[in-house]
Amino acid sequence: MPILRLCPYIHHIPPIRACADGGGHETGSKPVSWRPKVSPQLNRWSRARTIRSGRKLDRSSSRTQTLEPNHHPPPPSLPVDPDGAVGVDGGDFSSAKSIYIVSDGTGWTAEHCVNAALGQFDYCLVDRGCPVSTHLFSEIDNREKLLEIIKQAAKEGALLVYTLADPSLASASEQACKLWGVPSTDVLGPVTEAVSTHLGVSPSGLPRGATGMPLSDDYFRRIEAIEFTIKQDDGACPQNLARAEIVLTGVSRTGKTPLSIYLAQKGYKVANVPIVMGVQMPRTLFEVDPKKVFGLTINPLILQDIRRTRAKTLGFGHDTRSNYAEMDHIREELEFAGGLFAQNPAWPVIDVTAKAVEETAAVVLRLYHDRKHKCTMPRISKRY
Known part of the structure; x- marks a missing residue:
């Protein structure tokens, strides 16, 4: 079955388990206090987006979150951040729709596709003031970085647009987006699959200009x-x-x-x-x-x-x-x-x-x- 072929990529992703006493004991679904590990880079990006949108940074909010008793633990195949849709540093991103552009290369293809698509909504973006914030994440070549970005996209309610030549990364992205409810679009996948079917050969799975590839x-x-x-x-x-x-x-x-x-x-x-x-x-x-x-x-x-x-x-x-x-x-x-x-x-x-x-x-x-x-x-x- 096609779904079974995607599973091996996900099993390699270690689950995150919350611990109550710091001694490594699993707590299951009981209320616990914990301190999430936030990426400094994503932290900076979140603050920059908050400043660009004209909102005041909220630095008083505590980084310590508490799991509610009725919080259901996620499936063990992917890590999850249980602090819901609250942005890093307590930022509220509800005033602007975010679009995350992710690529294992330069991101030029995905970025231009998004810009071309946004051009069809000038009547809204310009005349009616529909705020949109886009951010490009390029050179994403490992699963940990990818999942961290998707996790942040889930917090902000962002759309994820990606061009990932590596089948394992593309599969992991698709599964993580489904699990965390992140709307996503694979720009490269359908075209690559169509060309592969037409030519009768398999793609290399490497991004353009990847290290070790001869320059054309x-x-x-x-x-x-x-x-x-x-x-x-x-x-x-x-x-x-x-x-x-x-x-x-x-x-x-x-x-x-x-x-x-x-x-x-x-x-x-x-x-x-x-x-x-x-x-x-x-x-x-x-x-x-x-x-x-x-x-x-x-x-x-x-x-x-x-x-x-x-x-x-x-x-x-x-x-x-x-x-x-x-x-x-x-x-x-x-x-x-x-x-x-x-x-x-x-x-x-x-x-x-x-x-x-x-x-x-x-x-x-x-x-x-x-x-x-x-x-x-x-x-x-x-x-x-």
Whole structure:
């Protein structure tokens, strides 16, 4: 039976038994006083969450808890903390919903999945003030750490989202969450199982980048792409544009640099070239394959707000004479850039207004791969 296969992982977890006289005698279900062993690290995390939520720390509460006579002992297969849903240091976490993100690697996958999911609840999180607190626990590679985190999640009533490549850790997490009533979601498991069934082979059970695993070619390709992209930022080294896989161009503050870095982290060598009135564009930009070049544009009102904020960051005051954030100058720049794009109709023009970096990157990569594989696509000059 499938449940029996999960049991061996749980039997290795030693039970915690409360002792009344400190002499190691089991007390069963009789009332006892005891001092729970609280992790200093989880203690600090709990205090930090309390401070971030604006609540006052309660340092007067005693750490000594008393088991009630009607307290039922847990099954012996997992340790339990009998102090219920009271947070460490007596903190009350009822004002914010907590989400714990647990991974035996960096946690990047689970963290981005949670952030993408939270994006579907902006109407609540922003407009109606539904407080949510997220915390990432990365490099969790043993059962003791994992159970300590799940124990704390049970106290706070938190949701547990995990990506655990090790089957024993994933199984222990599932069993502990069921036992302590912690809602949980395994992000990696269903996808891994589906891929395993499709390929007909078993997964390694090791997190990405685990110690002892050889670094893949993909890793070195990403590192090389990031180094190249940083050197090519803001029009630097125009003689290397031919080596770039993707070239971004647009007026100032259209998000060329963050988009370049994001694409580089995915393994693409990216160069970006700013469009500035009165400054001649590098000749090599028009010599590279036009299928590599992507134009960026933005709504002038949004661009003005961005530039005003940028000007304040740079220390420009109201008495500073600069047309950087003036609407007339912004419109002239965008018209100049539009004329350049019109002269090069093979460059797709992407409107980044109200788009996150990830959304713009998705459009760029879709067009890039469509062209690379010569897929049928709409008119190149269309704005996306």
